[in-house]
Amino acid sequence: MGKKCCSTKVEPLKTEEQTSCCSSNQPIQIEQKQSEKTTCCSSNAIDSEDAGDCCNNNSIITEEAPKATTCCSNKGADENPKVSVDCCANSSEILNPVHTDLNQGIKEEFRVYGMDCPACAVTIEKSLSTLQSINGVNVNYSTGKMQVSATEELEFESIQKQMKKLGFEVELNKVNNNLKNYFIEGMDCGSCALTIENHLNNLTAVKHVQVNFPTGKMKIEHENSSEDIIDEVSKVGFKASLITSNKQASSPTRSSNQNGAVIFSGILIALAFIGSYTGISSYLTTAMYAVAMIVSGYKPVRSAYYAIRSRSLDMNVLMSAAAIGAAILGEWLEAATVVWLFSLGLNLQNRAIEKTRKSIRGLMDLTPPEAWVKVGDEVVKKPVEDISLHDVILVKPGDRIPLDGDVIEGESSVNQAAITGESIPVDKVEGSPVYAGSINEHGSLTVKVTKLVEDTTLAKIIHLVEDAQEKKAPTEAFIDKFARIYTPIVFILALFVMIVPPLLTFGTWEEWIYKGLMLLVIACPCALVISTPVAIVTALGNAAKNGVLIKGGTFLENAGSINAIAFDKTGTLTEGKPKVTDVMVFTESEENMLSIARTLEEYSTHPIATTIVDYTKDKNIHAMKGTQFKNLVGKGIQATIEDVPYFAGNLKLFEEIGTPLHDHLGQISSLQNEGKTIIIIGTVKNVLGIICVSDTIRETTKMTVQNLEKNGVQQVVMLTGDNEGTAKAIASEAGVHRYFSELLPEEKVKAIKQLQDEGYRVAMVGDGINDAPALATADLGIAMGGAGTDTAMETADIVLMADNLEKLPHTMKLSRKALAIIKQNIWFSLIVKAIALLFIFPGWLTLWIAVLSDTGAALIVILNALRLLKIKG
Numbered sequence: 001m002g003k004k005c006c007s008t009k010v011e012p013l014k015t016e017e018q019t020s021c022c023s024s025n026q027p028i029q030i031e032q033k034q035s036e037k038t039t040c041c042s043s044n045a046i047d048s049e050d051a052g053d054c055c056n057n058n059s060i061i062t063e064e065a066p067k068a069t070t071c072c073s074n075k076g077a078d079e080n081p082k083v084s085v086d087c088c089a090n091s092s093e094i095l096n097p098v099h100t101d102l103n104q105g106i107k108e109e110f111r112v113y114g115m116d117c118p119a120c121a122v123t124i125e126k127s128l129s130t131l132q133s134i135n136g137v138n139v140n141y142s143t144g145k146m147q148v149s150a151t152e153e154l155e156f157e158s159i160q161k162q163m164k165k166l167g168f169e170v171e172l173n174k175v176n177n178n179l180k181n182y183f184i185e186g187m188d189c190g191s192c193a194l195t196i197e198n199h200l201n202n203l204t205a206v207k208h209v210q211v212n213f214p215t216g217k218m219k220i221e222h223e224n225s226s227e228d229i230i231d232e233v234s235k236v237g238f239k240a241s242l243i244t245s246n247k248q249a250s251s252p253t254r255s256s257n258q259n260g261a262v263i264f265s266g267i268l269i270a271l272a273f274i275g276s277y278t279g280i281s282s283y284l285t286t287a288m289y290a291v292a293m294i295v296s297g298y299k300p301v302r303s304a305y306y307a308i309r310s311r312s313l314d315m316n317v318l319m320s321a322a323a324i325g326a327a328i329l330g331e332w333l334e335a336a337t338v339v340w341l342f343s344l345g346l347n348l349q350n351r352a353i354e355k356t357r358k359s360i361r362g363l364m365d366l367t368p369p370e371a372w373v374k375v376g377d378e379v380v381k382k383p384v385e386d387i388s389l390h391d392v393i394l395v396k397p398g399d400r401i402p403l404d405g406d407v408i409e410g411e412s413s414v415n416q417a418a419i420t421g422e423s424i425p426v427d428k429v430e431g432s433p434v435y436a437g438s439i440n441e442h443g444s445l446t447v448k449v450t451k452l453v454e455d456t457t458l459a460k461i462i463h464l465v466e467d468a469q470e471k472k473a474p475t476e477a478f479i480d481k482f483a484r485i486y487t488p489i490v491f492i493l494a495l496f497v498m499i500v501p502p503l504l505t506f507g508t509w510e511e512w513i514y515k516g517l518m519l520l521v522i523a524c525p526c527a528l529v530i531s532t533p534v535a536i537v538t539a540l541g542n543a544a545k546n547g548v549l550i551k552g553g554t555f556l557e558n559a560g561s562i563n564a565i566a567f568d569k570t571g572t573l574t575e576g577k578p579k580v581t582d583v584m585v586f587t588e589s590e591e592n593m594l595s596i597a598r599t600l601e602e603y604s605t606h607p608i609a610t611t612i613v614d615y616t617k618d619k620n621i622h623a624m625k626g627t628q629f630k631n632l633v634g635k636g637i638q639a640t641i642e643d644v645p646y647f648a649g650n651l652k653l654f655e656e657i658g659t660p661l662h663d664h665l666g667q668i669s670s671l672q673n674e675g676k677t678i679i680i681i682g683t684v685k686n687v688l689g690i691i692c693v694s695d696t697i698r699e700t701t702k703m704t705v706q707n708l709e710k711n712g713v714q715q716v717v718m719l720t721g722d723n724e725g726t727a728k729a730i731a732s733e734a735g736v737h738r739y740f741s742e743l744l745p746e747e748k749v750k751a752i753k754q755l756q757d758e759g760y761r762v763a764m765v766g767d768g769i770n771d772a773p774a775l776a777t778a779d780l781g782i783a784m785g786g787a788g789t790d791t792a793m794e795t796a797d798i799v800l801m802a803d804n805l806e807k808l809p810h811t812m813k814l815s816r817k818a819l820a821i822i823k824q825n826i827w828f829s830l831i832v833k834a835i836a837l838l839f840i841f842p843g844w845l846t847l848w849i850a851v852l853s854d855t856g857a858a859l860i861v862i863l864n865a866l867r868l869l870k871i872k873g
Contacts, residue, residue, distance in 0.1 A: 047747060067112050068777040075215070104479040108154050110146040112139065113169040121170070129165055131158065145173065148637070159195060180216045180226065184211060185239040186350060191314035191529070192238070195303065198310030199236050200229070214533035215466060216354075217243075237303030238317065251437035262343050265296035276333075289332040297323060297339035300346075313487050315524040320852065322517040326847055329510055337848040338521075345855025352862040353534060355869070366418050366437035367458060371395075371402035374446070381699025384453045397443045400437060404456045405447035406430045414444035419457055420802035421547020464551065465544045475822060476532040483525045490523035501580075514847070515840055520848040522836045527857035531825030541816040542868055548811050549799040551756075557800065558780045559815035564760035565713055565808075566752060568771050569720035569727075572805070573734050574695040578608055580615040583674060586664070591621060593689040596641060596682050599623040600648040604637050608677060608693050634721065634744040636679075648681050650723070652742075657684050664690070675729025677722055697733050700806050705735045707809035711818060715760055719748045748774040765808065782808070812873050823869060825861045 064743040121139035128137045128148065129508035136149035148154060156172055163170040175202060185195055193211035196218065200209045205224035212218070218240065222229055226242045249504065267709040272288035304320040308312070319342045326335035335774070354376050373382045384402045387393065392408065395401050403413070413425035416438035424442050428434055434447055436456040455457065472480070498516030502509045536553040543550050550556050567573050574767060587592050598616040601609035602623055616623075626639040626646075635656070636649015647653060656660055659682055661668075668678055668690070705716050718739040727741035742750040753775050755762045764778035767785060775796060776782030781795030785803035800807050838855050839845035 001231045004646065010203065013328065029169050038151050043301050057060055066146075074257060086194075098630075106151075106153055107147060108174040110148065110159070110170050111173045112144050112163070113171075114167060115139075115144065124163070124166060124168065124183060126550065127162060127275055132219055133164060146170070146287055179208075179219065179221045180229075181243040182226075182229070182233075182240045184216055184218050184233065185241075185345075185549065187213050187216060187238060191307075191312060191483075192303075192316075195234055195307040195310050195312045195314050196233060197802055198236060199306050200232060202310070214537040216272075219464075236306040237299050251445070255831055259347065260297050261298075262340070265292035265336070265340050265343070266623070266855050268292040268295070269333075269340055272336075272421060272770060273333065279834040282539075289336040290327075292336045293323065293339045295325065296343040300339070300342060303387065311493055311856060313523075315526050315854075317494050318491070318520045318524045322520045322847060322851070325513060325517045325520075326767040327516060331514070331847070334847045338851045341848060341851045342855060346861060348859050349855070351860060352866065355866055356571055359742050361576075365718060366400060367453070368400050368402045387449055387453070389449055391449045392448050393449060394441045395434075395447055397442045397444060399440050401434050401440060401445075401447070401536070403436050403447075403453060403751065404451040405434055405451050407434060407445050408446050408448050409446035412445050414445075415441055415443040416437040417547070418545075419461070419547065421545070421807050422802050422804075430562060457801075461544060461549060462550055465540055466542050468550060468555075473532065473536055473557050475557065475826075476536065476553060479528060479532055479826070489524055490519060494519035494523060518840050518845055518847055518850045519837075521847065521854055522840070524854055525833070526854060527831070527832065527861045528826065528829040530858055531829050531865075532822050532863050534862050535822045535825060537864050537870060538868040539814055542871060543811065543814055544808060546807055548814075549801065550811070550815075551797050551799075555797040556815050556818055557835075558761075560764045560819035562761050562780055562812065562815075563713060564715035564717065564755050564762045565708060566717040566719055566755065566764050566774070566778065567736070568748070568764075568766040568774070569718050569722065569730060570695060571767055572765055573701050573736075576607060578611045578613060578677070578693045578695040580691060580740075581694045582671070583689065584667075584692075585689040586687055588688045593681055594619065594621045595624055595648055597648055597691060599626045599641055600637050600639050600681070603629045603639065604631065608679065609637070611693055612691055613677065644683060645680070646683055648679055651678065651680065654680050654682060654687070659684055661686060661687065669725070672723050672725030673729070675728055675733075695730075697730065698804065700804050701734050704805040704808055708812060711809055711812045713812065715755065717751070717755065718744055720749055721745075746773065749777045752777045765805075782811075814868065817871055818868055821864055824865055828864075829857055829861060 028225050050468075100268070102667065110126065110623040115124075124139045124146065127139045128134055131150045134148060134152045134154075135151055136148065138148075139146045148159065152536070165430050184193075184196065187196075193213040193450055196211045198220075200206045200220065203222075203224075204226070205222050207221040207223070208220065209220040209222075218233075220229060230240045236313075268288045269292045272285040272292070275288070276282070276285050299317045301316070301320045302315040308778055318798050319338065323335045323338045323342075326332075326338060333521060345547055366383065366650065369383060372379050372383055372394040373387060374394060379394055387403060393402065393405065407428050407430055411427070411429050414428050414434055415425045416435055417420060418437045430447065433446065433450075434452075435458060436453075437458040451457075479626060494516045497519055498513045501507055501512045506512075532553075536556060540550055540553075550559070569580075570749070572578050583594070588596075595618050598613055598621055602611045607848055620729045624641050626641050628638075628640040628645075630638045632638060632647075632649060635653035638645060638647050647659075648656065649701060651661070664687055668680075671678055671690070676694045679693060681688045681691065699821060708716055715738065716736045718727065718731050718734065718736045720730070720739065720741055721743050722730070722741055724741045727739045731739035740748075743751060748771065752764060753761055754778070761779045763780040763782055764774045765782045765784065766775055767783060775783070781796045782798045782800065782801045784805070798811060832853055836850055841851075
């Protein structure tokens with residue numbers, strides 16, 4: 001049998017087939033026996049020999065009767081008695097769970113992509129359990145992880161093939177106990193990171209190492225002890241400290257011995273300089289200069305030695321060569337001054353750059369290491385790592401919430417600024433979600449844990465920001481390439497200057513060697529290499545603290561060039577919580593018309609359908625028995641009640657089915673012009689009534705649009721599926737420049753492309769799920785409400801953690817400021833280098849001034865980038 005997949009039309013499945021299919025959350029009618037199995041679906045169709053299941057968007061299929069099936073999304077069985085399976089993403093209780101044994105045989109862990117609801121996990125468990133040699137499967141929907149146990153070695157290809165049939169992607173999740181993270185102190189530019197990598201790669205116990213300069217972190221896979229790695233890093237002249245478990249080790253601080261060395265050598269140089277003018281022996285002043293060089297130059301020279309061994313031309317090599325060369329030429333004052341200025345500059349740079357690295361590390365210390373857990377009638381303190389899903393924890397007033405969960409008892413206000421950037425505490429009552437790292441202001445809360453410590457929203461924020469900091473922006477990647485070419489060229493040029501002119505008798509050896517040494521100092525592109533990553537890391541940290549996740553430097557740069565923003569209307573510009581404002585009845589009693597409306601709308605997941613259902617519930621209106629439910633995408637819904645086909649939908653739907661509307665068009669047009677959404681209830685023969693629904697503009701919408709205009713956004717556009725009248729009314733109230741109305745989901749993509757064709761760089765703002773095609777088409781995808789949806793955090797380029805628009809103008813302002821500072825840093829670094837190069841040959845530049853210009857430029861670049869921390873949200 002072939003694959004059975006459907007959109008708006010469904011062919012009846014044969015009775016022996018065990019799966020069914022639906023699309024876009026739509027209920028369908030399928031002729032099948034009661035004995036057929038329940039299936040869950042994902043976003044992709046199954047290509048199976050038996051049958052295919054192509055449901056998506058959290059849909060699940062279940063049986064109500066021999067000839068009726070339903071799909072549901074975001075509805076539990078408690079809300080809809082016709083649905084016998086709880087398919088909400090917030091529930092973990094699924095019909096007929098598979099019980100398997102994971103304690104026997106070979107075990108492997110996988111990461112699963114594409115699960116829409118917990119029922120999908122059950123489908124995977126059932127399917128994989130049928131494979132030969134597998135004796136246990138456990139799929140965790142919340143974490144997206146799957147553990148498989150088998151009697152013999154697992155074949156990844158067979159599991160991957162089976163998962164593809166089910167519509168999911170899977171990858172082997174290798175848990176590597178030898179992979180560890182370290183903080184590295186003392187790195188001054190990217191070449192320092194390269195030196196560490198090259199040195200450690202020479203060790204047989206090291207399998208892989210990656211050092212990231214902007215974050216000051218090292219990922220390394222090694223078989224020897226952590227102490228051995230720390231010792232090896234110290235040989236190269238840097239200090240490493242291990243990051244353990246979930247709690248990050250505190251960042252190392254620069255040793256007071258190094259500060260003391262800089263001060264002591266500075267005093268020696270000053271005394272020797274004064275002594276040279278007061279008759280002190282030249283041998284003594286030279287000795288003092290030499291001691292000062294050894295004291296402050298020990299670390300750079302040692303680092304230079306390992307850099308040379310690692311075939312790396314870093315700044316330590318260049319500065320050490322310059323200082324030693326000056327000493328050989330007898331220029332002891334300059335040699336000592338070069339080393340001292342270099343050490344002083346590094347000390348100041350490290351202090352400054354540490355502030356940029358701390359821009360995100362503050363989040364790491366927000367979650368308490370322990371929590372009060374209810375065990376029976378007692379409350380005991382446990383480490384957060386030992387707490388399981390569904391455990392109940394007690395959060396006292398003033399305490400930080402240790403794990404994500406749902407409040408099951410108590411009321412309080414919670415400050416969740418660290419997560420969402422909201423400055424005002426949020427009221428929490430029974431059923432409200434709370435996030436790890438937020439502060440319980442007053443009142444005790446009893447919380448049921450919904451996420452383990454490694455899966456909390458805060459943990460994901462930290463992980464995403466760290467990943468973002470490690471990704472190179474286009475500008476940064478270009479400068480790194482430039483520096484790799486620039487440094488060796490200037491180094492070779494320096495050797496040429498030292499050797500060729502004196503050989504051709506254009507001057508003395510001493511004169512040209514001195515100029516060559518100055519050229520060596522100028523060869524170090526530290527300020528240029530630092531210019532971009534420091535600014536990006538600082539901006540990403542600022543954004544994260546203000547409740548905005550930017551997925552990397554590329555997206556930060558993209559945001560800075562955006563000049564048009566398209567908003568999805570429902571839930572973005574508006575509250576997304578529509579209310580029934582008018583009910584008009586023409587041929588039936590109001591109770592009967594509303595009963596028909598509830599019967600139809602209960603099988604739809606659209607927010608307006610949910611609003612109508614809630615309205616009828618409040619009025620104690622009961623649903624009738626319906627069959628042959630069918631969703632009509634972009635138009636409405638259809639079902640058969642008492643052998644009569646009924647419809648609920650927009651004007652377009654009733655025009656297509658030929659219902660007489662001439663008596664109602666004037667009234668419908670008038671209501672639409674008031675900005676109300678019209679839901680018509682009727683049959684092919686007549687209209688039973690009209691239900692008017694209206695959504696309200698967010699309080700922050702108008703101010704957000706105005707602030708975006710101030711920050712250089714030329715076009716603010718609204719995209720909606722509403723009719724022209726409703727769209728026009730809301731667009732006018734929101735203050736947007738343009739609107740596109742009556743759009744089907746795929747037509748939003750066309751609207752984005754139209755804006756791009758007009759020459760705009762377009763950002764799309766939506767919820768990260770339903771607007772996925774438009775978000776992908778836009779130059780930049782921005783999702784709202786990331787704290788509540790993992791999908792939004794994973795799909796968009798930028799995530800606004802709070803469910804409001806207040807932080808969007810801040811994001812645009814921060815991005816533009818970051819771009820401006822990056823350009824300032826690059827131009828400043830290049831100009832300083834160019835001036836220094838020009839001043840060498842006329843003899844206007846001294847060696848110590850060359851060092852001062854290099855280290856000073858790097859310090860100025862860092863301090864300029866730190867200005868990004870002061871931009872307020």
